[in-house]
Amino acid sequence: MPLKNTARNYGTIAKWLHWTTALLFLASYCSVYYRQWFTERDTPENWIALQLHLSVGVTIAVIVALRIIWRIGNRLPDPEPGSRLEHLAAHIGHYALYAIMIVMPITGYLGTGVNTEFFLLFDIPKFETTALFSTVVSEGMGLTYKEFEKPIDFIHKELMGEWLVWLLILGHIAAALYHQFVKKDRTLAKMTSGK
Ligand code: HEM
Ligand code: HEM
DSSP states (O other): OOSSOOSSSOOHHHHHHHHHHHHHHHHHHHHHHHHHHHOOTTSHHHHHHHHHHHHHHHHHHHHHHHHHHHHHTSOOOOOOSOOHHHHHHHHHHHHHHHHHHHHHHHHHHHTOOSOEEETTTEEEOOGGGSHHIIIIIIIITOOOHHHHHHHHHHIIIIIIIIIIHHHHHHHHHHHHHIIIIIIOOSHHHHHTTOO
16 A cells, blocks of 8 residues: 555555544543543542643644644545535535644643653653743743633633534544445545555
8 A cells, every 4th residue: 555645545654644643532532531530639540641641642743743744745635526515614624623633732731730741751841831931921921820821721621622622523523424324435445445
């Protein structure tokens, strides 16, 4: 199977990047909701679940950076037949998914008040202790970390994490199933077996 995308299919690298991101999104939701629903505050499990969420989120940021570079240097497979409106909706949907893949890790990092113990390998300092925070946010904008964190947390949790991300991902999966079972075209095959 070719590494790069062809007119007929996504290539192996685009498929790996796509399905790894999908698995990491699942892991990100499982860890954060496990923490909220099944652990008590100030217990080791609560901390581990949080750290898992942070590490998975940072990994998503790295994969997405690679994915964007790969996407820019690669053609897309030819679209399946469909109306102009369907193609436009698919484009908007894909760009919106890229937007959440970028905004979620950034707001997650900026709004976190603890260091990320990246899979117990090394520490990533919390934003509050970085030079960027002191020069841009503290001196430049005159904000304390608490004041800065509030709207960022709102975007990460209430606005996006709790519903916008779900809406886009579920809409995306529904579109894939619609192509597979109603239109019976090759849209899902292009991202899977390629047959
Ligand atoms: C694509 C990546 C990410 C997704 C989809 C995601 C999603 C979520 C969701 C759904 C929540 C729970 C919202 C609620 O309170 O109901 C949450 C909370 C949180 N996220 Fe993320 N997140 C991502 C990346 C990150 C990153 C990179 C960090 C930090 C390095 C981070 C830090 C946090 C923190 C500290 C919380 C609060 C945890 C809690 O109160 O239990 N997130 N995130
Ligand atoms: C079970 C889950 C998923 C299924 C079945 C699925 C299915 C697909 C399919 C069939 C395509 C090809 C569409 C086309 O060429 O028109 C595609 C592309 C795409 N998917 Fe997914 N997907 C899933 C999860 C996700 C997740 C979680 C994200 C990101 C948060 C995502 C982001 C994208 C993007 C941005 C594209 C456009 C192609 C690219 O630039 O890589 N997908 N997906």
